[in-house]
Amino acid sequence: MSLRIVVTVKYVPDATGDRHFADDLTVDRDDVDGLLSELDEYAVEQALQISENSDDDVEITVLTVGPEDAKDALRKALSMGADKAIHVEDDDLHGTDAIGTSLVLAKAVEKAGYDLVISGMASTDGTMGVVPALLAERLGVPQVTLLSEVSVEDGTVKGRRDGDAASERLEASLPAVVSVTDQSGEARYPSFKGIMAAKKKPVQSWDLSDLDIDEDEVGLENAYTTVDSAAERPARTAGTIVKDEGEGGKQLAEFLASQKFI
Amino acid sequence: MAEVLVYVDHVDGAVRKPTLELLTLARRIGEPVAVALGNGAADTAATLAEHGAVKVLTHEAAEYADYLVVPKVDALQAAHEAVSPAAVLVSSSTEGKEIAARLALRLGSGIITDAVDLEAGDEGPVATQSVFAASYTTKSRVSKGTPVITVKPNSAAVEAAPAAGAVEALSVSFSAQATGTKVTGRTPRESTGRPELTEAAIVVSGGRGVNGAENFAIIEALADSLGAAVGASRAAVDAGWYPHTNQVGQTGKSVSPQLYIASGISGAIQHRAGMQTSKTIVAVNKDAEAPIFDLVDYGVVGDLFDVVPQLTEEVKTRKG
Ligand SMILES: Cc1cc2nc3c(=O)[nH]c(=O)nc-3n(C[C@H](O)[C@H](O)[C@H](O)COP(=O)(O)OP(=O)(O)OC[C@H]3O[C@@H](n4cnc5c(N)ncnc54)[C@H](O)[C@@H]3O)c2cc1C
Ligand SMILES: Nc1ncnc2c1ncn2[C@@H]1O[C@H](COP(=O)(O)O)[C@@H](O)[C@H]1O
Numbered sequence: 387m388s389l390r391i392v393v394t395v396k397y398v399p400d401a402t403g404d405r406h407f408a409d410d411l412t413v414d415r416d417d418v419d420g421l422l423s424e425l426d427e428y429a430v431e432q433a434l435q436i437s438e439n440s441d442d443d444v445e446i447t448v449l450t451v452g453p454e455d456a457k458d459a460l461r462k463a464l465s466m467g468a469d470k471a472i473h474v475e476d477d478d479l480h481g482t483d484a485i486g487t488s489l490v491l492a493k494a495v496e497k498a499g500y501d502l503v504i505s506g507m508a509s510t511d512g513t514m515g516v517v518p519a520l521l522a523e524r525l526g527v528p529q530v531t532l533l534s535e536v537s538v539e540d541g542t543v544k545g546r547r548d549g550d551a552a553s554e555r556l557e558a559s560l561p562a563v564v565s566v567t568d569q570s571g572e573a574r575y576p577s578f579k580g581i582m583a584a585k586k587k588p589v590q591s592w593d594l595s596d597l598d599i600d601e602d603e604v605g606l607e608n609a610y611t612t613v614d615s616a617a618e619r620p621a622r623t624a625g626t627i628v629k630d631e632g633e634g635g636k637q638l639a640e641f642l643a644s645q646k647f648i
Numbered sequence: 649m650a651e652v653l654v655y656v657d658h659v660d661g662a663v664r665k666p667t668l669e670l671l672t673l674a675r676r677i678g679e680p681v682a683v684a685l686g687n688g689a690a691d692t693a694a695t696l697a698e699h700g701a702v703k704v705l706t707h708e709a710a711e712y713a714d715y716l717v718v719p720k721v722d723a724l725q726a727a728h729e730a731v732s733p734a735a736v737l738v739s740s741s742t743e744g745k746e747i748a749a750r751l752a753l754r755l756g757s758g759i760i761t762d763a764v765d766l767e768a769g770d771e772g773p774v775a776t777q778s779v780f781a782a783s784y785t786t787k788s789r790v791s792k793g794t795p796v797i798t799v800k801p802n803s804a805a806v807e808a809a810p811a812a813g814a815v816e817a818l819s820v821s822f823s824a825q826a827t828g829t830k831v832t833g834r835t836p837r838e839s840t841g842r843p844e845l846t847e848a849a850i851v852v853s854g855g856r857g858v859n860g861a862e863n864f865a866i867i868e869a870l871a872d873s874l875g876a877a878v879g880a881s882r883a884a885v886d887a888g889w890y891p892h893t894n895q896v897g898q899t900g901k902s903v904s905p906q907l908y909i910a911s912g913i914s915g916a917i918q919h920r921a922g923m924q925t926s927k928t929i930v931a932v933n934k935d936a937e938a939p940i941f942d943l944v945d946y947g948v949v950g951d952l953f954d955v956v957p958q959l960t961e962e963v964k965t966r967k968g
Binding site: 401402405406407411425483484485488507508510511513514515516519520522523524526527528529530531532534544547548549550551552553554555556557558562567568569609610611612613614615616617618619622625626627628629630632633634635636637638639641642643645647648 | 750753758760778781782785788790828833834893906917928929944958960962
């Protein structure tokens with residue numbers, strides 16, 4: 387038996403840097419340092435663990451849709467231990483929204499061949515957390531999402547989803563789309579050996595024509611949503627800051643009372 | 649007047665507060681038609697009517713509890729066919745966003761998530777969003793299909809607006825995908841008796857500075873004196889001092905209360921992402937340079953073990 391896992395990873399602007407919008411109101415990806423979305427490292431980690439715990443022959447492909455620099459994200463995932471990578475890159479993809487991105491990912495996953503797709507819980511730039519559900523809808527396979535624990539055995543994926551009201555145990559047959567949270571287990575650091583090995587691992591590049599996607603199905607002009615304006619939030623007016631000299635708690639209470647909280 | 653579908657979040661018929669907020673927003677765009685599914689669906693009608701629902705479409709079936717997400721998408725799609733609404737509103741829980749996304753895809757529509765405000769516009773509803781850890785505010789529209797929009801809790805006031813709230817049975821035929829992901833077990837979260845984190849008017853959070861699970865009693869005591877929910881930073885959660893369900897931030901809950909009190913929290917960007925839209929922000933931290941102080945309306949530089957208990961005592965005294 388063999389198990390083909392595709393991990394979807396996104397290249398995002400560094401959250402600790404100065405993120406902003408470009409003139410066309412898309413996320414500026416040129417002037418800002420980017421990296422593999424930290425939340426997708428958890429997806430790579432779970433793929434590696436499933437592989438390590440399996441008697442089957444497991445092949446892990448990492449897939450990204452993004453600009454040239456997105457290769458950095460693939461390299462990082464390969465150095466963690468994934469086997470090969472696919473980069474979907476096309477100028478016409480600029481400004482594609484979640485609905486369009488899920489189309490490209492679905493076509494790419496189908497072309498690559500898969501038994502299991504593993505995604506992160508959300509991208510750290512858009513933070514929508516919808517692409518895995520969209521991908522499952524498009525592929526017509528079960529969605530087993532937001533798992534803090536996941537395992538695969540005998541063609542079945544099982545996991546635990548900690549929701550607002552309850553913690554649920556979930557189960558579905560493969561093929562399926564899974565997403566994992568940052569509670570699923572720390573992601574490993576690439577080893578020196580891993581980094582060296584990654585340099586030799588294959589990275590395939592596909593464009594829209596390779597995926598039979600029309601340019602009018604994706605991109606900013608064909609997006610399903612329109613951003614009309616983006617304004618920097620005015621800095622909060624400087625607050626009052628006091629040093630506690632024995633009365634800090636009382637002073638704070640006085641403030642809360644003045645604001646009618648008590 | 650155009651109808652607006654509102655997906656009802658309820659527990660055995662008890663409607664959750666964010667749904668009532670959706671009804672307030674829906675009335676700015678058209679006439680709210682609520683969709684309530686699963687056990688106790690019809691019991692939601694009275695509350696929904698009180699808050700403006702002209703109609704309540706209900707459907708009970710075991711599938712809603714036994715399988716993940718898709719049965720609810722099937723039902724909303726059926727409701728969309730029955731009503732042809734001007735928009736569909738869902739509250740921004742993790743499940744709400746997944747339901748909304750799949751529905752949008754089926755309808756050939758765009759989706760906007762985590763709106764913090766919504767108003768009618770010439771070209772359809774305009775959603776305000778707070779992005780990049782709330783450092784930017786954007787206004788967006790859905791430009792294709794029926795707008796599907798998820799709204800964050802605490803984005804609007806709950807308003808009474810009595811309407812007919814006529815209950816109608818919705819007929820739903822489940823898709824082949826509906827039974828794809830089985831829920832084989834469910835452990836309900838134990839109630840702490842405190843308000844729901846995302847719905848609370850006041851949130852009192854503790855971070856690494858709290859320095860131990862047992863010390864969280866200090867944070868809880870302050871929360872209880874104010875009738876607040878308790879939050880925690882990821883550092884406190886990762887250390888095992890407080891449950892993950894209470895984590896505030898990018899990978900925890902996003903909260904937008906009237907008052908947020910952070911103690912022993914530095915204010916990392918990922919934490920700010922989940923609390924920066926709070927109306928009033930207060931912090932206690934012994935490091936005057938902590939980034940959280942950039943956000944505060946009132947800050948105390950000091951040891952939380954001195955300041956917080958004194959505050960709690962003072963709140964109790966003042967409340968009598
Ligand atoms: C992908 C990703 C997602 C993340 N998601 C989240 C998230 O959802 N939520 C979240 O919170 N973080 C998140 N983080 C982690 C975040 O980057 C910070 O590490 C975390 O918020 C730090 O928590 P803290 O402020 O409690 O701890 P620290 O940064 O260590 O700060 C502790 C503070 O306590 C103060 N202190 C110590 N002792 C006392 C005392 N006795 N009295 C008063 N003050 C004292 C210190 O001066 C310090 O400022 C995420 C990180 C990543 C990479
Ligand atoms: N451009 C992309 N390329 C690859 N994977 C993506 C992309 N966008 C989103 N994803 C995947 O979908 C998950 C959720 O993303 P989102 O819905 O944008 O928050 C991410 O954690 C990724 O696994």
